[in-house]
Amino acid sequence: MVDTVLTIQIPERDIPIYAEVDVVVAGGGPSGVAAALAAARNGASVLLIEQRGYLGGMATVSQVPAFCPYTDHIKPVIRGIGLEILNDMKSNMEETFQNEWREQLDWVPIDAEILKRLLDEKMEEAGVKVLYHTFVGHVLQQSGIIEAVVIHNKSGTQAVKGNIYIDATSDADLTYLAGGELVKGGDDGELQPGTMCFVLNNLDRKKFLSSVEIHGRDLKHAISKAKSEGRLRVAREWAGISWLNDHTAGFNFGHVFGIDGSNADDLTRGAIEGRALVEHITGWLRESIPGFENAFLTLTGEQIGIRETRRIIGDYIVTTDDFLKCRSFPDDIARNAYFIDIHMTKPTSGMTMIHLAPGESHGIPYRALLPVGIENVIVAGRAISTDRATQGSARVMPNCFAMGEAAGTAAAILAEKGSRRTRSIEIPSLQSRLVHQGAWLGDLINEQYKE
Ligand SMILES: Cc1cc2nc3c(=O)[nH]c(=O)nc-3n(C[C@H](O)[C@H](O)[C@H](O)COP(=O)(O)OP(=O)(O)OC[C@H]3O[C@@H](n4cnc5c(N)ncnc54)[C@H](O)[C@@H]3O)c2cc1C
Numbered sequence: 001m002v003d004t005v006l007t008i009q010i011p012e013r014d015i016p017i018y019a020e021v022d023v024v025v026a027g028g029g030p031s032g033v034a035a036a037l038a039a040a041r042n043g044a045s046v047l048l049i050e051q052r053g054y055l056g057g058m059a060t061v062s063q064v065p066a067f068c069p070y071t072d073h074i075k076p077v078i079r080g081i082g083l084e085i086l087n088d089m090k091s092n093m094e095e096t097f098q099n100e101w102r103e104q105l106d107w108v109p110i111d112a113e114i115l116k117r118l119l120d121e122k123m124e125e126a127g128v129k130v131l132y133h134t135f136v137g138h139v140l141q142q143s144g145i146i147e148a149v150v151i152h153n154k155s156g157t158q159a160v161k162g163n164i165y166i167d168a169t170s171d172a173d174l175t176y177l178a179g180g181e182l183v184k185g186g187d188d189g190e191l192q193p194g195t196m197c198f199v200l201n202n203l204d205r206k207k208f209l210s211s212v213e214i215h216g217r218d219l220k221h222a223i224s225k226a227k228s229e230g231r232l233r234v235a236r237e238w239a240g241i242s243w244l245n246d247h248t249a250g251f252n253f254g255h256v257f258g259i260d261g262s263n264a265d266d267l268t269r270g271a272i273e274g275r276a277l278v279e280h281i282t283g284w285l286r287e288s289i290p291g292f293e294n295a296f297l298t299l300t301g302e303q304i305g306i307r308e309t310r311r312i313i314g315d316y317i318v319t320t321d322d323f324l325k326c327r328s329f330p331d332d333i334a335r336n337a338y339f340i341d342i343h344m345t346k347p348t349s350g351m352t353m354i355h356l357a358p359g360e361s362h363g364i365p366y367r368a369l370l371p372v373g374i375e376n377v378i379v380a381g382r383a384i385s386t387d388r389a390t391q392g393s394a395r396v397m398p399n400c401f402a403m404g405e406a407a408g409t410a411a412a413i414l415a416e417k418g419s420r421r422t423r424s425i426e427i428p429s430l431q432s433r434l435v436h437q438g439a440w441l442g443d444l445i446n447e448q449y450k451e
Helices: 030-041 080-091 095-101 112-126 173-177 205-210 220-228 264-288 320-324 388-394 397-417 427-436 443-448
Strands: 017-026 046-049 129-131 135-142 145-153 156-167 182-184 198-201 240-243 249-252 296-300 310-312 332-336 340-342 352-354 362-365 377-379
Touching (some): 017 129, 017 145, 017 397, 030 046, 030 080, 030 112, 030 156, 030 397, 046 156, 080 095, 080 112, 080 397, 156 173, 156 397, 173 310, 198 264, 264 296, 320 388, 332 397, 352 388, 362 397, 397 427
Parallel strands (some): 046 129
Antiparallel strands (some): 135 145, 145 156, 198 296, 240 249, 340 352
């Protein structure tokens, strides 16, 4: 290895154009899925490009085991496509799961395989063209307008042309490749840790629940004791356990520190250290937790779960003050009620959690989705323009669905007008469509467009 970065020149060459569509969506996580569906349902031709062989993002790629709350503890805040996907996933689950979760909108466990099938079907129904196993690795642009993205896959290197591009890569890859303004993590470059989530089978839920007072529903007491006895190497005394049935549960447990998810070496280290940690944790669960004696490790994430990398600098940066004061904006396209949830950046640092009161939420303005200096890109998902603390809240899956639905709807409206200028959109027409599609943008806006 050398310290200086050596370079090599790639010869100029012509590459085939794979497709030309109204809307190109890069990334098939919650934000990309909702963006593609919304754009197609609003009449646009859509290509959704995803590097894996399935949709769902962190829920399916990294086995993140539950959807964060859709409500503000009083009413659903996230509605529209996000709520449709949650309800459709539930109705495809076993009857016992449905009986337990039918009325619940918060912390619903995710069955990754059901979600994958459901999302395939939804894309087909809506007429979205999906291209799997394909990475967006380069953009061609002129004066802040992206003319094409360059994709890489088994068929080779090709170009895709679109009117509007939706950057749902969660690392703001398109914006980065286009030379947009970005920030990453905290002032000292600190990042939330990654987690290798996993699925265990052959568990006995009833037995586990019968001793839950001793260990804690989230294993807090058991972890604390095991750490003090030197039997468990995890930093946080908490395990997120999401039961899919009486024998199978997804786990969000343990941290891997110092992983930058926009760096391939770090992702590789995260995969190796993450799997080693899961092996260690699973051994401890078998030895220590009643009901887990015969735990069978079924699955770890294809990639370590990443909470934080780049954020765009957008036309507006949503701040912690906006969060705390539950501010609304004239161009709101979604609302967020989830708490600020910043995981420890080092094993010795603490968690930061700031909750809003029940019934409260703040607006997410359309401007926070628009990267400064780029005309025809809309960013949706965890890379939108916020300060670091607000990213720790806005990043969760229900919010990403809502932002994606707004981005896709905006892209379709622009395609109808033949405009590539994301800032030319008439906000009332975007908000009115979102409300009619079932979104909740706050009572004031919803009341205005309810007819
Ligand atoms: C460990 C962990 C636990 C979490 N817990 C919860 C929880 O309990 N509940 C909750 O709601 N949220 C949770 N979150 C947050 C949430 O999962 C993510 O923030 C959310 O999924 C982000 O959605 P997204 O659409 O922005 O991107 P992602 O879900 O990250 O999806 C991005 C997609 O884009 C694809 N992609 C990326 N770059 C490219 C490229 N260049 N070309 C092609 N494809 C590309 C990826 O393969 C991926 O499928 C958790 C996150 C982590 C890491």
